[in-house]
Amino acid sequence: MxxxxxxxxxxxxxxxxxxxxxxxxxxxxxxxxxxxxxxxxxxxxxxxxxxxxxxxxxxxxxxxxxxxxxxxxxSTPTRSDMVELFQMKEILEGAAARLFAARGEIPELVALRANVARSDEAVARDDVDGYTELVGEFHDLIVRGSGNRKLRTHYTMLMNQLAYPRLVATSLSRPGRLVESDAEHGRVLAIITAKDESTAERLMREHVRASQDALLGAMVFPGETKQ
Structure with missing residues (x-):
């Protein structure tokens, strides 16, 4: 009992x-x-x-x-907390992209192509909400494509701390970021398809860093005043 x-x-x-x-x-x-x-x-x-x-x-x-x-x-993250979380995101997603590129033609690559195609269509329609949903799927596919279960476990916990779905719309609010983000996704897809492991990691890290910059530029944290 x-x-x-x-x-x-x-x-x-x-x-x-x-x-x-x-x-x-x-x-x-x-x-x-x-x-x-x-x-x-x-x-x-x-x-x-x-x-x-x-x-x-x-x-x-x-x-x-x-x-x-x-x-x-x-929890209320500070600007420092957010920077540290994005630094970890950059490391994990960069590693995932490198591992993904080494695996060749796998189901996640097929899904990534479809995701980027739908993202291009959403951007052409200026459908921010639709693109925002596809962003989460894109990043999840990158991590799943790594084939590394331990990496995915750590990534999931990190994304929970970031409450990522709420942050995507904020980062995309910066003028021009929607088109930039979509273009970055396309370049990551192309280089993973080409099986260029080192460039895949570099481009993915640069993409995460660009998203971080757009987000932090749009957010106001406790103790700060809006510019």
């Missing part, structure tokens, strides 16, 4: 963590907002124990901050 109770508690903990993670990543829970154990327990129909453990898990992932005797809050 104790084992069943422990198993049920763990299952509820995972459920709460999954739902909260999805809300934070999607932006349904704003950065800095407080999270009440009592309210969350009522919302998900569980006791406070799985909620408390779920929040600890999300703190480990960098999505929430637990302040003893104060409360739990959705």
């Amino acid at each position: 104790q084992d069943e109770t422990a198993s049920e508690t763990q299952s509820m903990q995972l459920m709460v963590a999954d739902r909260l993670r999805a809300k934070i990543i999607a932006g349904d829970l704003e950065t800095g907002v407080g999270l009440s154990e009592i309210a969350l327990a009522a919302e998900y129909g569980v006791s406070r124990t799985p909620v408390r453990e779920a929040l600890k898990q999300l703190q480990t992932e960098g999505l929430v901050e637990i302040r003893p005797r104060v409360g739990t809050f959705v």
Whole structure:
């Protein structure tokens, strides 16, 4: 009976963590907002124990901050935090592109061609929302194409901390960035197709860096004032 109770508690903990993670990543829970154990327990129909453990898990992932005797809050990244996260993104995606290029004609390459073709069409229509969705797929395909499961695991945790879907639209708000981003995707595809490993890594890193510059130029962080 104790084992069943422990198993049920763990299952509820995972459920709460999954739902909260999805809300934070999607932006349904704003950065800095407080999270009440009592309210969350009522919302998900569980006791406070799985909620408390779920929040600890999300703190480990960098999505929430637990302040003893104060409360739990959705993490608010600083400009320095964002730079460091993008530095890691650049390293991981650069490595993924290099590994991808070495693998030749694999299903992910076919999917990447289709993604870039749809992206070109979206840009031609000035369909920012459509292109924004395709950006996430493009980067996911790069990582999947590496064939490295460990890299993908670390990448997934990193992207959760970035809450990436919310950031893409912000980076694309810079004039001209939509066309630039699409062109960069096309160059990465071409060089991966050509199996040029070192250039694939360089171009992918340059693309991530350009996205970072566009994003940081458009964001205002705590303690800053809009220029």
